[in-house]
Amino acid sequence: MYKFKNSKNPTYQFSVFLVLLVGLFMSSCTDNTTGGELGSAPTSEDVTFTSEPDAENPNIIHFTNTSDGFKALWDFGNGATAEGDEVVGEFPLKGDYTVTLTIFTKSGHAKNSKTVTIEETNELMLDDPDLNMLTGGADNPDGKTWVIDSTQLGHLGVGPGPNADDGGTYSPDWYVAAPNEKVGKGLYDDEYTFKLDGFSYEQQTNGDIYVNAGYPDEFDGAVQEEGGNDYIAPFEGGSNFNFVLKEEEGKKILETTGGGHIGYYSGSRTYEILALSENELYIRSLDDDGSDAWYQRLIPKGYEHPPEILPYDSEELVDNFDEEGNISWATDQITNFNESYDDPAPLVADTTNKVAKYAKGEGKFENVYVDLGYELNLNERSIIRLRAYLPSYNDYDTVDPNAEPWAPGNLLKQVEVKLHNVNGETGLGGNSWQTQETVIKQVSETGTWVDLEFDFSGVSDREDFDRIIIQIGGEGHGRQGIFFIDDFELTSAN
CATH class of the missing domain: 2.60.120.260 (Galactose-binding domain-like)
Structure with missing residues (x-):
């Protein structure tokens, strides 16, 4: 603490106080993070990083942030992301990947990218049962195409989410779609293709999609369906999307990135996988506040359910x-x-x-x-x-x-x-x-x-x-x- 010992003159004491205050203010305006003084945001040239292949597996790359900042976010260009100054990216498939590092400082943020080239596909890294079921595996370079299982009861469903007021059972208790109930809604003619190559995801819509009533504003030209609450919206889909298949808290999670989604759009592009087999993909997504859960069941394109022999x-x-x-x-x-x-x-x-x-x-x-x-x-x-x-x-x-x-x-x-x-x-x-x-x-x-x-x-x-x-x-x-x-x-x- 500063003490005024040399004078009992109040004017002198006040002058010394002002000098000290100005000094403290000037020192606070200088920042040690990239960008210099506050207000000077970092540029892409300030963002640097190194990449080094793993000594035992060249399809695993070790990345190190060499720029200043308090947060480092990575996009590996294969659908996966990470956070931290030292991270590891896995690239099972050969090809060129654009790796982007975004650095956050007290003055702002900036990003820079490098191309990482993987020379050979490491099939051992792709030998994951769930990934093979979803994409068709390494032997299927064109990927695996899924469609809504429209002919079966329960191909769409709604139930209480984990945050529902009624304390529901977290299952499609509220609504179960009858077979072919949504004909003409822009849903049954859509296709969803997952490929191992680059973890790419293609959504083919034939021009329109089926959208939950809470989210028509995300699509220009959405029109409310006749006799219902939901919307049919123009959306061309695309072949430049990606997907992430991961595990979080013991749950299998499938996430589409880049703007694509799966089937009926209920505001989320993150799906919990409830069942995944050769001929079934059963997923659940939540609305914004977790009060509603939306269920969809898909089958591979061209698959026909075997006839049920009834007594x-x-x-x-x-x-x-x-x-x-x-x-x-x-x-x-x-x-x-x-x-x-x-x-x-x-x-x-x-x-x-x-x-x-x-x-x-x-x-x-x-x-x-x-x-x-x-x-x-x-x-x-x-x-x-x-x-x-x-x-x-x-x-x-x-x-x-x-x-x-x-x-x-x-x-x-x-x-x-x-x-x-x-x-x-x-x-x-x-x-x-x-x-x-x-x-x-x-x-x-x-x-x-x-x-x-x-x-x-x-x-x-x-x-x-x-x-x-x-x-x-x-x-x-x-x-x-x-x-x-x-x-x-x-x-x-x-």
Whole structure:
């Protein structure tokens, strides 16, 4: 601490104080890091580094920063990065790599690059099972091309992320895409190719991509999809992207760099690999705050799932929505199907008090269904019975101006049960409507429970039905309505 001992004159003391203060200020304006005084940012000439091949493996290069600064960031030109003054880069494949060092000083930052030439490919460094599965391995210089597994249930999904408020199970609990549900959205005709050479990544889009509703501003000209919340955006893709395959905290991470992404764009280019095999790439990405998790399943281009051979069988199906039945209901487009809803009009003779609420939204083809897991033997059981309640407060008259030309366009007072051939060796997947069998029951009374029976004995010679569908209110229009069903059963005619 400075002490004023030589004078009791306040003016003298103050003058000495000013001299000291100015001296301290001047010394603080001089900086020892590259760039000299504050305000003089470093240039590329200030950024220097050396590179030295490893003594035992020339495909491993040791890099040393020889410039001043408090942070050194490296881009090895092969999709990998590092931080530090002494780092190691691995280059399994022969070729020229542009290695860039970025130096940060108190005055700013600058970068400089060098070309590192790798003379020969070291195949031993590439003998990684995951890398081989993703790219096709060293024997496949053209790489391996993946596409969305569009024909399978669950090729897209949404669930709670690790930071979700509801404490979800971190799985696609909220939404599972039906087969071919996103036709025409700019997704199913896209291709994603991973190559070992330079760890390059090619995204072929055919001009457009499917984008989450939170991120259309990242793409000029994005247009909201008809009847949905997401967007279809122009994007040409490219062949000059890269990828990184790494492990973080015990998780396999796949990251695309340079602007490319995989499939449905949900704001992230970092994907956790949940499954990777010869014919499957199953990935998960998170939104910005980690509350939502997005799932995608891909297959190699040209791969066809082997046909599933289903048994020819029949069993009695029952669900009264009070007790646990033997049916697992699934939904197609419908957003609100509640299997445990208070009966809106309980009868004295009715010993149950829970029903299923079926809320039709703006989708044109909403329904609920059950996949049997076998091809239905209609010779044993061909009768479907259920109770239905169509409230009088629904608007059954207004016509949807955007209805399909073949549809009446208004909410219909009817319940329709369909049998489809979806899975199995001859299954038609998303085109199963082409060979469907359907029975429609008109409901003349609203505001009361009615008993309905659907008889399929007339097609008992068919041995390919594996899905039962219930559709209420008609299809081909976007008129909304609320309905209720109860006491569903598949049984014999006796």
